[in-house]
Amino acid sequence: MVSSSVKDVAALARVSIGTVSNVLNRPEIVSPETVERVTLAMEKLSYVRNEAARQLRVGHSHALGLITLSGSNPFFTDLTTAAEDGATLAGYSVIAGNSDEKKDRESGYLNLFEELRVRGVLISPVGNIVPRLRRMRDRGIPSVLVDRVSNDLSFSSVSVDDIAGGSLAVTHLIESGRRRIAFVGGPSEIRQVSDRLRGARQAVAGHPGVTLEAITLNALTVQEGRRAGEAIVERPAASRPDAIFAANDLLAIGLLQTLFMQGNIAIPEEIALVGYDDILFASASVVPLTSIRQPSRLIGETAVRLLLEEADDPELEPRQIRYQPELVVRASSAS
Amino acid sequence: MVSSSVKDVAALARVSIGTVSNVLNRPEIVSPETVERVTLAMEKLSYVRNEAARQLRVGHSHALGLITLSGSNPFFTDLTTAAEDGATLAGYSVIAGNSDEKKDRESGYLNLFEELRVRGVLISPVGNIVPRLRRMRDRGIPSVLVDRVSNDLSFSSVSVDDIAGGSLAVTHLIESGRRRIAFVGGPSEIRQVSDRLRGARQAVAGHPGVTLEAITLNALTVQEGRRAGEAIVERPAASRPDAIFAANDLLAIGLLQTLFMQGNIAIPEEIALVGYDDILFASASVVPLTSIRQPSRLIGETAVRLLLEEADDPELEPRQIRYQPELVVRASSAS
């Protein structure tokens, strides 16, 4: 048995295929009896509309593309869930992919989204994809940046002030008496990372006695956090930092595993630790984690809203929405 | 500007559209020079194939549908990532959704997948969807169950022995001297939950002095774990369990938050705790969590492989693949 089409439904209901299409798309213009008859026929045949055919005809799909930096970071999974909820409400579905911070994965999803003629794309970019996005916009696929501002402001964005966040974290560390601060972060091409570092530098700038060391990793994962932790444990105690600001909570949890659980370094006494994102596990980690909270759901919902507005009206001026992060103090930094 | 089509490419390259299609799909049968010329034209026009049109023609898409129970449970996000990797290798993309353990969400995704004419679906079901899957299979969309066995074995599945897992957990608790055991689990319609409880019951059965209390929650989330924890804290100490087996790690972490961090109940001295899944955070939680490890990536990869094989050959007999779980002992249960 194979899928039935409008033609089969039309035959069974003894109407034309045009009418079937109408009950599908504008039931209000067809008489109640006909709607009834057609609906019945659809059920009898368990008809399911062929989205590809619909899309081929109308020119674009009912899907939104979303690319995040990670599929396992709770910050992004929350954001994704919120985006899905928002999209569903508006009658769209979202195809979510994650770049794992890799340019070729990012590019692969963009290809897919173009082939699929998605209605628009939400993206937290790795590389410099503005030219690519511009080309897509020219062909009718708008995009909005999530958790990131576009350099040239030619695209809408929904982000959180990462410079302020970095500053918030490090200021807190300095105010609790720390002097040798290390920033542990992922690849610096990722804007979120470089901005948080920038904020950290700003905070340090006003305090002559305070030093800031930047430790650069390959990714923002628990594994990489562990790696950084091992390197720190191996140092002589005197040359270790007395505080670490991790670019996200996953990193911080990795650090906790090697520093505290394996390395027996007292947190926060010997080293204070601040993470970023305030994921659900931050408060329940081995040493409850001080973190910078971001409104993940709000970002996802807002981004979908902006995107859909721009899909409906391509002439809309790009808008930059920026939320402020919030410091949540817990044991890992409470001296 | 609007997307260009094979027609535009053909015109620019001065070939027929059939030839353009051939360089797209079977470049080996067209002469190198022509390939060259057509490729150049494609680049010049930045042509992107219209997947909807291709799909309409060939009858099915290059996408696989995947429905998990949760988008925020690391067990499922790992499984999803593995499935994506496997699918990508085979030239497919995966559209991942999560039911949040809700039947209507599950059904919504199945509708979407049917409209999209995905090549097949991977699903960790909530309700009894076998009839629905059967209907889809009749229409050419095969499916394989993930993390779950079909009751009637008419579908392939890739799962982990949850009864063995539950038994493993509770046997461990009994052997470390616990007598009043509580099972904290989500909705019992979820097979994983009822099987883990079943395993727990089996373990208890052989030990006369041991009791098992089942506490049923609405979902397998950190929040619900907290809720269960609060209820236990409120009991007089004497009537509290001396061990808890949580149906997953998220629940266990929620329990840790209320029992240990708010309620000042010593873990494992007063209450031992065992979780399930061994997610990345289990080892770094406030009291490192004893857990039952499942091969999440292996499940995802294997499921994709089976699905693709069945998509290529619908006559294939269903296969049941079942992995064994593994106990990982950490501080939360080490008396």
Add this chain to the structure above:
DNA sequence: GTGAAAGCGCTAACAA
């Protein structure tokens, strides 16, 4: 309120 028919972009069978 309903029907007839064109055409979206592509692939594949067949012809040249």
Add this chain to the structure above:
DNA sequence: TTGTTAGCGCTTTCAC
């Protein structure tokens, strides 16, 4: 090796 053509299932004028 390349070109021509039918047709996938749908939506949408335009008649009636």
